[in-house]
Amino acid sequence: MNLIFLGPPGAGKGTQAKRLAARYGIPHLSTGDILRKAAADGTPLGKQAQALMDAGKLVPDEIVNGIIDEALTSPEAAKGFLLDGFPRTVPQATALDEILQRRGRKIDHVILLQVPLKVLLDRLAGRQVCPKCQTSYGRNSPPKKPGICDKDGEKLEVRPDDQPERVQQRLQEYESKTALLTGYYKARGVVRPVDGVGSVDEVEKRIEKALS
Numbered sequence: 001m002n003l004i005f006l007g008p009p010g011a012g013k014g015t016q017a018k019r020l021a022a023r024y025g026i027p028h029l030s031t032g033d034i035l036r037k038a039a040a041d042g043t044p045l046g047k048q049a050q051a052l053m054d055a056g057k058l059v060p061d062e063i064v065n066g067i068i069d070e071a072l073t074s075p076e077a078a079k080g081f082l083l084d085g086f087p088r089t090v091p092q093a094t095a096l097d098e099i100l101q102r103r104g105r106k107i108d109h110v111i112l113l114q115v116p117l118k119v120l121l122d123r124l125a126g127r128q129v130c131p132k133c134q135t136s137y138g139r140n141s142p143p144k145k146p147g148i149c150d151k152d153g154e155k156l157e158v159r160p161d162d163q164p165e166r167v168q169q170r171l172q173e174y175e176s177k178t179a180l181l182t183g184y185y186k187a188r189g190v191v192r193p194v195d196g197v198g199s200v201d202e203v204e205k206r207i208e209k210a211l212s
Helices: 013-024 031-041 044-054 061-071 090-101 117-125 164-178 180-186 200-211
Strands: 002-006 028-030 081-084 109-114 191-195
Touching: 002 013, 002 180, 013 028, 013 081, 013 109, 013 200, 028 031, 031 044, 031 061, 044 061, 061 090, 090 180, 109 180, 109 200, 117 164, 164 180, 180 191, 191 200
Parallel strands: 002 081, 002 109, 028 081, 109 191
Antiparallel strands: none
């Protein structure tokens, strides 16, 4: 099964993507993780991406598309994958189509997590993330010990992107670019809207129902 997760910042994509990937036994391909791995592995594209990230610059589409292409050639992705954070724009979606067509593959489902603006702002305002395992905690899912990750005892951090001044900007960017992808994939009949409000378990059950 080849899946894409769409939804605004704070919708819970990362949390649900990890659960779904584990359930179906397919890799969870997060754009950030893929870029960091390519850089750590020292691939040519990874080195280019690392230099740009170190300089605080955006990694251009041609490099991101190439790194995604490389990730999809891995044996782990042979039976399916779950993309989280890619594509972000229609041009990236077009490039992904070309990458998959070369392999005789296609996107089966696009899971669209829908969450009201007020809920998103509330979630992002209280979100903390483990720098080691990337587990996210919030007001509705706090860690057992304040400020400490339940899994590995690391001190939790607030992502730079979750600072108040960046939150509104990220939501505007989503509406102006990423939200256009909904129409792109709706035309193919593969979009599965899911209510993203509720507990992690409740949302997971809705996703399973949408895919079935």
